[in-house]
Amino acid sequence: MSPDILDESCVIWFGPQHVSAHGWAAKLTLVGDYIVECDPNAGYFHRSAEKCLEFRNFRQGSMILERICMMEAFLGEYPYIAAVEKIADLEVPERAKIMRTIMMEFNRIHSYQFWFGQFAGELGLFAMLLWPWVDREYSLDAFEQLTGSRHTVSYATPGGVKYDFTPKFLSKMDIALSRCRNRMPLFDDMLAGSPTFRLRAEGVGQYTAKQALKWGLSGPNIKACGIPMDLRKDDPDPNLAYDMIDWEVPTIHNEDHPGECDAFDRLHQRFKEIETSLDIIEKLLPLLPEGPIIDPKARGKANRLPEGEGYGRVEGARGITTVWLKTMEKAQTPWRAKIRGPCFASYYSLKHIVPGARFADFPAIFGSLDPYPGWWDR
Amino acid sequence: MGFVGNLGDIFRILKHVFRQVFRRPFTYFYPWEDRPYPETTRGRHIHVRETCTGCAQCVRACPVAAIHIDKEDKKFEKDCALTFDYTRCIFCGDCVRSCRFEALFHTPIVDISEGDREDLIYGPDKITTLDRDPLEWRGWRFR
């Protein structure tokens, strides 16, 4: 762009006290109706979770992590527990493995249900904002039945899980999942089947797979480009049950622009993710064996950890979520904990995706990337 | 898709929305009607001093230092007084899990908002009593 175009530019702050920018701010430079520069700003939610983790012992740390992103609380807390288990060399009973996996997929479905509503709300349809959230209520009821809390489940603990499945929980989960499955055609009609939605989402916020890899995007945002990059398949955690069953990584292959994805593809990808998660839960439930849910020695082992480094990774609802832990000899608390949130990369990539888009497309772009401020501010 | 296909989509969406108008709303009449809370709900705590041994495991388990223990204040043989600071409590349930003497429970009372900040700090008297239904919890009667 030539400098004289920028002379007529207008700077607009998108946030932090904005209706749909909840806790973040992007500085947009507009020329006419087009955005020429986007400067995302972070730090409005910064509570220094990494420093906080240095003062919590290994059973308390996951409470901090699940509060970073309430929508995928269990997926967020799990990498910390995986890292602790790796350092302490803990074995998890088979039953607990499958229960963890079921809970993770359930949490993932809940996260996408929330996201559908959020995205539709950002595109201006308030009916679709609340319809998926009604289904989400059933998922939350099931979480509450199992763990006692609706969002911050704090379900896993080093060496197993905290609460056993009860028949009441299983029936509530069945209600929630069947309702989710039954309402998928309706959401398909209201989102992907809506001509106005197609007008708003198609061709908006395109990027290629190569660019996405360079920016560090992961999860549905890169699977929509056709790359089946999924840690559940590629690098399954030994204490999860993903390798016990057969399942396929869902990807999108768009004929019009192979190797690229736009907002519509990312929505479609999340539809497929929900179907995969339902499928995984359906296949795992019959495999649930009888037995203990927690290794009885784990509590003592997790009190003091040997020196070591552990890297817990999990495929979250928004992408690769990892916690890197370093412990010193006989440590009660971690020496250093690094949280890698998936949205750190997707929020950063706004800087590259947004320029060239129309101002009205900005909500569609950031909505389709599914950013959650907790993940980059921590 | 074409023009006719789009028209079909539009009418299908209108049909969905039109049906929704005549459905029963999902939300509750909150102050008069509340959702049922399961027994596992992690609401405010109840402290049973009869069985408490003052081992302070709940205090050590708390990730936010919301529990204050006073070992001098004894009502029974070896119990202690607990003060819960609900301005800090995050209802993670670790104190209840760490209690091996069945002396600390969650109750399904979750609407504990108060007009004054100080009222949210539940002293030893307040944490051992319940002021509304259910007044009975896991076999113990509180009043």
Add this chain to the structure above:
Amino acid sequence: MVGSLGGYDMQFDFFTWFGGLWDWIYGILLWFWAIIKWLGIWILDIIDGIWILASIPENFMFLFRAIIMPGLIFLLLALIFTIWFTRKIWARIQDRRGPTHLGKYGGYQLFADAIKLMGKEIIIPDKAKAWLYRILPSLLLVIVLIPFAFIPWDPYWNIMGPPGAAYGDLSVSLVLVFALLTAVPVFSLLIGWVTGSKYSLIGGFRAANNQFAAEIPMVISSVGPAMLAGSLSLFSIVAAQTSIWYIVLLPINFATFMVASIASVGTFPFDAPVADSEIIFGWRTELSGIYFTVIYFAEFAEQMLYSALMVSLFLGGFNGLPFLPGIVNFIIKWLVVYFIFTVVTSSFYRLRQDQIVHLCWKYLIPLSILNVVLVMFAMAYLPWLVPLVVGG
């Protein structure tokens, strides 16, 4: 040479001058008194004239109709009902209950909201033009309320009577209604401009853009009824629909008029002017307190007005069940149209402003012209249709 002018000195007798001063002041006082008296007489004359005019039965009835029924008071009550009705429908669509607490089914909720909004502090931004900020919202409400004078609620009992009567309907009232409605986005643009915020300026431009897109298909759609009735008077158009409602002949025009009117009001899905996910509340961002209340009322009044126009242009206005009064027929149809209007507005995603223009010009204009042309051919080749259409 100070004091000498033209060769001789000026002579100034102070006492003579001072003696004449009183006369001079007295003259000025008389002059002022004359002005005040003249003004008083003038105002009294006007009041007298108004009394004389109002005491004529025809004029008195006109005033009664304009102020009480179906004029201002009726409109305000209808507005209150409409806002409640809209909120209930929106709530039902979104799986909620809507207002429930105040009054039966939350009927008094609007009063509570209005009192709350009026009680709020009015914050005028530093960069805003304060007097324009204060005056424009009420002007907008006035502009939106004036066209209701031309809505034919009833064969006899509406604000402007039947043509030919005293204060009869204008022969071009349809054009006048559109002329007044065109001013609404001008006010939106002005409000967006003078409130001194980038969000509101963008919103104002988008409001102008909406009107720019929606005006032409709307006017062309209303050409159909006007042509069939052979009149531009709203009353005559309604009166011509005794045998057949024009929606039977002009269904596509009804649809295009509805879409164009939604776009013109600027509510969902054409709410790019007030798109809250990008430009907070568009041109209304900086309005606060009573000014926001007024704007909020004006939006609903505009939706009511378009529903009423749809009823009178396409659904036969006061024609309907013969044993009911005309106004009851009108209101029943009006509620049904308003319900459809609200359902349509809350089913689609917000369109981008270039897509609004695209939709309106590329689809709505050809469709509305197509229907008008089809009906023209029908009138030409089906002679038995003509007496049905012109009405009796």
Add this chain to the structure above:
Amino acid sequence: MSDTPGSASTVARAVINKYPKIESKPLDGNKVELVVPIEKIRDVVAMLDEEISDALPESMFGVDLTENKYELIYIFWSHLGKMLIQLRVQLEGETPEIESVADIFPGLEWHERETHELFGIGFKNHPDLRPLLLPEELEGQFPLRKSFKTDRSRMDETGLPKPKPRPAPRGESS
């Protein structure tokens, strides 16, 4: 460790062949750690970019080892090879400096910004080193360093005896 093409050890061997100063250490699974000297970091990252066609810059962060010793850890993940490469750079000094790799992997730009403000590690040729997360009054304070003291007074309110002092770092007994 498997030696199939595309495995992590193959990449590690290729890197070591080119830059013999680098040590490699296998981790569990198809993962490898390379201890890279401070001046070689740009070369190694550029080489990883060439060798691995779908390298994902997963994470990059600093570790404070006290006594002005720091470690930087870069983590790269490849989906096709299903391998994880972890680079470890040891730094020393009051405010150590290292070459930025943000132009090779743009995804690391914000990670470097964050490390800069939280640890005080400088990144040469970084396009934009404004603070990312911290407010202005904490600039130059480096909160994630061990020398940054946080408020521990809350633990006193619990009525418990004072917690034992934190275990000292390696090679140190206090």
